[in-house]
Amino acid sequence: MNELLLMCTIAGRRAAIPALRVQSVLEIDTITPIPGTCAYVCGITPLRSQALTVIDCSLALGFDQPSNSPERRAAVIEHDGHTYALLVDAAEDVAQATSDPVAIPGGLGEGWQRAAIGMVETESGPVVLVDVETIIAGPPALAA
Amino acid sequence: MDELLADFIAETREMLEQSGTELVAWEADPSDKARIDTIFRFVHTVKGNCGFFDFPQLERLSHAAEDALAECRAGRREPDSALVSAVLAIIDRIGAMTDAIEAGEELGGKEDDALIAALDAGGPTEIQSDVTVQHEVVDEASEDAPAKGQRQSVQRSIRLPVDLLDEVMKGVSDMVLARNDLARRLREAGEQPTIDGPFERLSAILADVRTSITRMRMQRLEHLFSSLPRLVRDLSNELGKQVMVDFEGGEVELDREMIEMVRDPLTHIIRNAIDHGIEKPVDRLKKGKREIGLMRFAARQSGNQISLLVTDDGNGIDVDRLTEKAVAAGIYSQSEIKQMSQAQKLQLIFEPGLSTAAEVSSISGRGVGMDVVRSNLERVGGSIAVSSKPGEGTSFHLQLPLTLSIIAALTVSSDGQHYALPRSYIEEIVFGSSSSVEFAEAGERRLVTFRGRRVPCISLADVLGTESNERCDWESKTLVLIRLASDDVFALAVDRVHDHEDVVVKPIAPAIMATRLYAGTTLLDDGSPMMLIDLPSIAQMRGLVGELRSKPAVIEETQDKEEKAATPVMLFAGLDGRKRAVRLELVRRIDTVYADAFDIEGERAQAVIEGRIFPLAGIEHGALPADRCRLLRLSDGESEVVYAVSEVLDAAEMTEEIVPSANDHSIEGVTLIGGKPVPLIDGHTLFQRHGVPQRGNSPLVCRLPQDSEWARTILEPLVVAAGYRIAGDAEEEADLAIALAGDTADETAGARETVRLRPDPEDTGDGSIYRYDRDGLMAVLKRVRTGRAA
Numbered sequence: 001m002n003e004l005l006l007m008c009t010i011a012g013r014r015a016a017i018p019a020l021r022v023q024s025v026l027e028i029d030t031i032t033p034i035p036g037t038c039a040y041v042c043g044i045t046p047l048r049s050q051a052l053t054v055i056d057c058s059l060a061l062g063f064d065q066p067s068n069s070p071e072r073r074a075a076v077i078e079h080d081g082h083t084y085a086l087l088v089d090a091a092e093d094v095a096q097a098t099s100d101p102v103a104i105p106g107g108l109g110e111g112w113q114r115a116a117i118g119m120v121e122t123e124s125g126p127v128v129l130v131d132v133e134t135i136i137a138g139p140p141a142l143a144a
Numbered sequence: 145m146d147e148l149l150a151d152f153i154a155e156t157r158e159m160l161e162q163s164g165t166e167l168v169a170w171e172a173d174p175s176d177k178a179r180i181d182t183i184f185r186f187v188h189t190v191k192g193n194c195g196f197f198d199f200p201q202l203e204r205l206s207h208a209a210e211d212a213l214a215e216c217r218a219g220r221r222e223p224d225s226a227l228v229s230a231v232l233a234i235i236d237r238i239g240a241m242t243d244a245i246e247a248g249e250e251l252g253g254k255e256d257d258a259l260i261a262a263l264d265a266g267g268p269t270e271i272q273s274d275v276t277v278q279h280e281v282v283d284e285a286s287e288d289a290p291a292k293g294q295r296q297s298v299q300r301s302i303r304l305p306v307d308l309l310d311e312v313m314k315g316v317s318d319m320v321l322a323r324n325d326l327a328r329r330l331r332e333a334g335e336q337p338t339i340d341g342p343f344e345r346l347s348a349i350l351a352d353v354r355t356s357i358t359r360m361r362m363q364r365l366e367h368l369f370s371s372l373p374r375l376v377r378d379l380s381n382e383l384g385k386q387v388m389v390d391f392e393g394g395e396v397e398l399d400r401e402m403i404e405m406v407r408d409p410l411t412h413i414i415r416n417a418i419d420h421g422i423e424k425p426v427d428r429l430k431k432g433k434r435e436i437g438l439m440r441f442a443a444r445q446s447g448n449q450i451s452l453l454v455t456d457d458g459n460g461i462d463v464d465r466l467t468e469k470a471v472a473a474g475i476y477s478q479s480e481i482k483q484m485s486q487a488q489k490l491q492l493i494f495e496p497g498l499s500t501a502a503e504v505s506s507i508s509g510r511g512v513g514m515d516v517v518r519s520n521l522e523r524v525g526g527s528i529a530v531s532s533k534p535g536e537g538t539s540f541h542l543q544l545p546l547t548l549s550i551i552a553a554l555t556v557s558s559d560g561q562h563y564a565l566p567r568s569y570i571e572e573i574v575f576g577s578s579s580s581v582e583f584a585e586a587g588e589r590r591l592v593t594f595r596g597r598r599v600p601c602i603s604l605a606d607v608l609g610t611e612s613n614e615r616c617d618w619e620s621k622t623l624v625l626i627r628l629a630s631d632d633v634f635a636l637a638v639d640r641v642h643d644h645e646d647v648v649v650k651p652i653a654p655a656i657m658a659t660r661l662y663a664g665t666t667l668l669d670d671g672s673p674m675m676l677i678d679l680p681s682i683a684q685m686r687g688l689v690g691e692l693r694s695k696p697a698v699i700e701e702t703q704d705k706e707e708k709a710a711t712p713v714m715l716f717a718g719l720d721g722r723k724r725a726v727r728l729e730l731v732r733r734i735d736t737v738y739a740d741a742f743d744i745e746g747e748r749a750q751a752v753i754e755g756r757i758f759p760l761a762g763i764e765h766g767a768l769p770a771d772r773c774r775l776l777r778l779s780d781g782e783s784e785v786v787y788a789v790s791e792v793l794d795a796a797e798m799t800e801e802i803v804p805s806a807n808d809h810s811i812e813g814v815t816l817i818g819g820k821p822v823p824l825i826d827g828h829t830l831f832q833r834h835g836v837p838q839r840g841n842s843p844l845v846c847r848l849p850q851d852s853e854w855a856r857t858i859l860e861p862l863v864v865a866a867g868y869r870i871a872g873d874a875e876e877e878a879d880l881a882i883a884l885a886g887d888t889a890d891e892t893a894g895a896r897e898t899v900r901l902r903p904d905p906e907d908t909g910d911g912s913i914y915r916y917d918r919d920g921l922m923a924v925l926k927r928v929r930t931g932r933a934a
Contacts, residue, residue, distance in 0.1 A: 032673045033561070035608035036659040044656075044665055044673045048318050051665045051673045053653040082653040138655060 003097045005122065005129065006075055009089040011058040011065065011111070016095075016120065016127040017086070021077050025091050028054065028072040039066075040138050045085060052076065052085040055136060061111040062139040077132050084136055095122045101129050149245070152193050156242045158303065159186050160235070167232060174223040183231065184213040190238060201256060202241050208260040209234045230262040309361055316354050317648065321671050323350055365443050365450075366394035368403050368410070375411065376439060379418045386425055386436040387418055393443030396568070398450055402544055406452070409517040409528075413454050413540050414439065416514070421458030421538055431535065433457065446566045446663060446680055455539040461532040463489045470495060490530055494518045553647045553666070553676065556624065556638040558604040559611060563638075564647055564666060564676045565624065571633070572625040573641055576618050583618050592623060592635045599625070600688055601635040607682055608661060628680055634688045636679075649676055660685060715793040715822065716776065719766035723793065725817060726776065726825040732784065734792055735775045742768060751775060751786050759834040762787040780827060783835040787825070798824070844929055847871040847878040847895055854915075855884070859901075862918075866925040880928045885912050899924050 004019035026047065031054050033043040040059035044051045054074065058067040067087050074085035101118030108116050108128060115134040119126050163186045170179035187209045194203035209231050215221040237259060244250070323346065330336065330343060369391045380387040398406075422428075422437035429435050440455040467481045470492050481489070493514050521528050526545060532538040553564035554573075574581055574594060582593040583601070592601040601623065605611035621637035647666035652675075656662055663678035712728035741752045742760065749760040758777070768788060775786040802813040802824060812826040846868040848855040859882065860870055871878045881895030885902040899921075900912040913920045 030672070032675075034656055034659075034662070034675055035559075035561075035610045036661045037656055038658075041653075041655050044652075044675075046667055046671045046673050048321060051650060051652075051667060053656060055655070080654075082651070084653065136653075136655070 003120075005095050005097055005120065005127070006091060007093045007095050007122070007124075007127065008073075008075070008091040010067070010130065011061060011063045012068075012089065013112070014125075014127045015088075016097075016122070016129050017075055017077075017132060018129070019094050021132055023076040023078060023083075026052075026074050026076055026085055028074050028085060028087065038138060042087060047076065047083070047085075050083055052083050054085045054087055055138075056087045057130075057135055058089070060135045060138050061115050063111055077136075079133060079136055086132065086135060095124065097122060097129075149197065152197060153242055153246050154303065156190060156193070156238070159189065160239050160242070163235070167235065171225075171228050171232070174225060174228050177217075180213055180216055180223065183235075184210065184217060187213065187231075187235075187238075199241075199245070202238065202245075205234050205237060205241075205256055205259065208263055212263045227263065230259070233259050233262065306361070309357070313357050313361070316350070316357050317667075319350060320354060321667070323347060324671060361399055362397040363400045363403050364394060365396045365398055365403070368398075368407060369394050369441060371407075372410070372414065372441070376414060376418065379415060380422075380437075383418060384424060385418060385422055387422055388436050388438050390438060390440045392441065393445075393568075396443045396445045396450060398544070402450075405520070406542070406544060409520055409542070410452075410454070412514070412517045417454070417456040417458060417538065421456045421460070423459050444568045446569060446678070449663065450544040451680070452542040452544065453539060454542070455537060457537040460534045460536055460538050461490060461493060461530070462534070463532075466490075466492045487531075490532060493530060494528075552644060554624070554644045555642040555674070556604070556622075557640045557642060558608065558638050562642065562668075562674050563604070564674050565626075565636075566663075566676065566679065567644060569626045569628060569679050570624055571627045574623045574625065576621040576623055576637065581623065590618070594623075594625070594635075597633070599633045599635050600686075601637060602682075602686055602688075603637040604677070605637075605639075607636075607686070626679055626683070628683055632683065632688055634683060634686075647674075647676070710797040710799045713796055713798045713817070713824065714776070715796055715817065716774075716789040717791040717793060718762060719768065719788055719790050721790060722765070723820070723822055724811075724825060725796070725798065725815070725822045726778065726787070727827060728795060730778045730780070730827050732777045732779045735777055735786065736772055737775055738772055739768060739770060742773075751788075753777070753786065758784055758786040760788060761785050761830055761834045762789060766790075778827070778830065780831045780835060783831060785830060785834045787830075844868050844879040845871050845877065846925075847881040849882070849884050852884060855882070859915075862921065863925065866922065867929060868925065880925070884915075885910075897928055 005016035006019045006022050006025070007014065007016055009015065028045050031043040031045050034041065040056050042054040042056050045054050056067050058065060067089050069087070069089045071090070072087065073091040074087045075091060077084050077086060097120040099121040101120050104119050107113045108119070112128055115130050117129045117131050120129050163183055166179050166182045170176055170183060187206045191203055191206040191210055194206060212227060212231065216223045216227070237256070326343070330339065373389050376387050376389050417439060423431070425435035428437065438457045440453070442453045444451050463486065467489055470476045471478055471481060475495055495515060518528050521542065527543045529541045530538065552567040554567050554570055555562050555564055557563070580594060584591045584593065590601040591598050603611070603616050603621065606616065616637070618637060621639065622641050623635045623637055624641065625633060625635050627633050649664035649666055652662055652665050660681045661678060662675045664676045665673050666676055667673055713725040714728050714731050715723060715725050718724050735753050737751060737753060743750045743752070744760070744763065749763055750757050751760045753775070769790065774789050774792055776789055776792070778785050778787055796817050798815055798817060800816040802815045804813040805811055809829045810826055811823040814821045814823050844867065846863050848860060848863065848870060863882070864870065868880070878895040879897070881898045883898060883900050885900050900910070901915040902908060902912040903915055905914045913924065
């Protein structure tokens with residue numbers, strides 16, 4: 001309840017990332033690709049003296065299409081001592097949740113169901129609250 | 145040793161500071177047990193350390209205080225104010241001695257007996273003496289006041305938490321990147337003298353700060369290695385064995401913290417190896433081994449890992465005995481053991497409670513050991529692996545992480561992207577188009593033959609999956625020959641080799657780690673990231689590493705070396721085009737100069753390189769090339785000579801014997817290299833003919849008669865050429881004075897030696913030298929010079 005959320009668009013759908021986990025939102029300039037990694041790992045990008053691992057949220061959820069974002073906005077998140085940049089279609093605003101996350105009867109559909117903590121209500125309507133750990137772990141075939 | 149001593153001083157001082165408050169509290173209440181315990185611990189530690197460093201006076205003092213305090217702790221003696229004062233006096237004295245040790249002064253110690261006597265339980269008369277003693281100490285300190293001030297300038301040390309260093313390090317890295325950003329903007333904005341100056345200064349300061357911060361955390365592995373020969377010697381003496389140690393990679397730098405972490409595990413492995421592994425000299429001879437056992441320590445750095453290989457040529461691990469023990473101890477059942485592979489059985493050595501020693505010795509064999517070693521290493525994120533061959537030896541392979549490490553890397557590119565390769569693995573770089581490289585195929589495997597060696601060849605683009613082998617144009621690639629810590633060699637083909645630089649390696653996310661291709665990432669100066677290639681892992685994935693190192697080969701190799709004593713030489717073609725060789729130790733570097741750098745006149749030939757004049761040799765073989773010429777800069781440690789060659793060919797190993805040549809003194813003789821006779825340049829003759837002593841930092845001083853025109857114009861150049869400096873004024877102390885016969889004696893005052901020159905060739909019998917007797921004069925100059933050096 002009253003949790004702050006980073007409102008963003010992942011794979012064409014409105015979604016939310018817990019704002020407490022997000023260090024900053026970044027417009028990625030250049031990504032250095034890393035050959036040999038799974039597709040959802042786009043590469044690395046420098047942020048000051050750190051190298052961020054760039055992860056495409058859409059591919060990480062198991063969708064076929066990579067994130068489509070002209071601005072290449074990404075949420076910077078630290079997990080387990082490493083810093084990641086989660087690439088999303090768009091990241092607009094920070095909003096307040098007006099409800100606790102709840103499960104939706106019938107599920108959220110393939111891809112979403114696994115990575116979702118649940119659905120939360122906001123002033124601008126319901127959004128899927130995603131779990132950053134699941135996204136970082138990658139698509140189901142690899143996470144298994 | 146100096147470092148240990150500095151540690152001791154720092155530790156003692158730290159304890160002194162800590163115990164300061166305790167002492168005051170104890171003084172208020174002499175019967176306070178907790179305070180006594182603290183102070184007891186302090187003097188006890190000091191005592192232990194002193195014994196180690198051989199400071200008998202300090203040890204005696206702390207020992208006396210420890211005794212008295214132990215009495216109190218045991219309840220045999222009531223602490224009273226007399227005792228408190230006496231102990232305080234001793235602790236003050238320890239502080240003073242610590243300062244003296246640091247400043248390298250005499251410890252003194254005539255009042256120590258009085259201090260110790262004051263500790264004895266006695267009547268109030270003793271207290272009286274105690275008071276005077278304390279007084280004396282204070283007196284001494286005040287007399288020492290100027291000396292104290294001097295001590296302040298002595299290097300002091302403090303201890304800091306590593307976290308703080310990390311934070312500072314990160315801050316400095318950020319600053320460097322901000323500086324680079326600013327530099328780019330300034331360049332774009334054009335020339336701005338008012339800003340450029342301070343900015344340059346800022347950059348220089350930042351570079352210095354960065355270097356010192358880096359050094360704060362790092363320590364060469366040598367510091368660890370240097371303590372091992374002693375340990376090995378003591379252990380082998382105790383056990384009646386003979387063991388030799390061999391180190392490689394002492395220059396690898398490791399986090400200070402990590403060095404301390406490895407010390408214990410390494411000690412354990414050494415104990416085990418000497419106790420169980422290496423046999424007694426008699427047994428070794430029976431088996432046809434050398435009676436002296438060998439332990440090798442080889443360290444390499446790769447990415448954020450240090451690999452340390454500890455090898456002994458002992459009896460190996462007795463696997464049967466190990467399995468027997470495991471069954472006896474009830475860790476595994478007989479049937480479980482049967483299903484194990486040999487390697488798995490070997491892993492049993494890491495099981496708790498197992499030991500293969502038939503009898504328990506004082507050194508090892510109590511069954512605590514390898515399991516503790518492994519868990520200690522794993523706790524810091526490292527790993528340990530073992531391989532062993534019965535009768536031939538055991539090797540332990542330790543992998544240690546570097547949370548923060550600076551490594552020397554070679555930057556290469558493949559498919560338009562830059563990568564870093566750890567330079568410690570790189571043996572050589574060759575062009576695929578070079579005539580000495582031949583490619584071959586065996587099945588799917590590419591092979592490359594270079595310098596008589598056929599090694600597997602893989603392409604970096606293929607490994608990374610950006611380009612398949614079929615489309616690879618091998619001839620256009622550059623080959624980097626990689627030698628792994630396990631002595632396996634392979635060639636890695638890359639598009640281009642760019643540069644070598646020191647990079648700070650940062651850990652990478654698990655998702656990237658999963659590729660097993662990369663060991664870390666690093667940021668270039670312009671802020672763009674670059675991946676560091678994990679060579680050992682790639683080699684393993686491609687099956688280029690032997691599972692077990694073939695031990696006999698290694699042992700034979702070392703024996704071969706001793707028998708044949710391969711000497712590295714450099715092959716070159718002289719100006720006449722003939723192939724010659726020179727010992728590689730003599731070669732300092734290779735220079736390329738233009739023809740105008742030479743100055744040749746009659747017998748005398750010189751070349752100018754970087755503003756210095758060098759004697760030139762090798763021109764007797766032919767004419768110098770018209771435009772540019774290659775020069776080998778040779779050094780005998782003191783003087784340098786350049787040798788003109790038409791082409792530098794290769795480095796080679798000289799294994800055959802040298803057939804001396806009686807007539808030609810310019811060569812040591814002729815030896816066979818690759819089956820062809822090659823004359824070997826005689827360094828001795830070369831430097832005898834051409835070498836001039838280099839002027840050292842502190843040349844000898846010679847005084848010449850000041851009022852003599854002859855001395856100034858004729859004698860002085862000769863003396864200067866012999867490496868002397870002419871004394872400036874009559875007061876200056878001189879190593880040698882040259883006087884003209886008949887001069888008054890005061891000319892020679894203040895000189896260590898005097899030579900008189902006479903105008904007459906006839907020997908007058910007074911030990912003087914004829915003024916044009918060049919050989920005689922040179923002999924004297926030389927004698928004085930070498931005399932001082934000795």
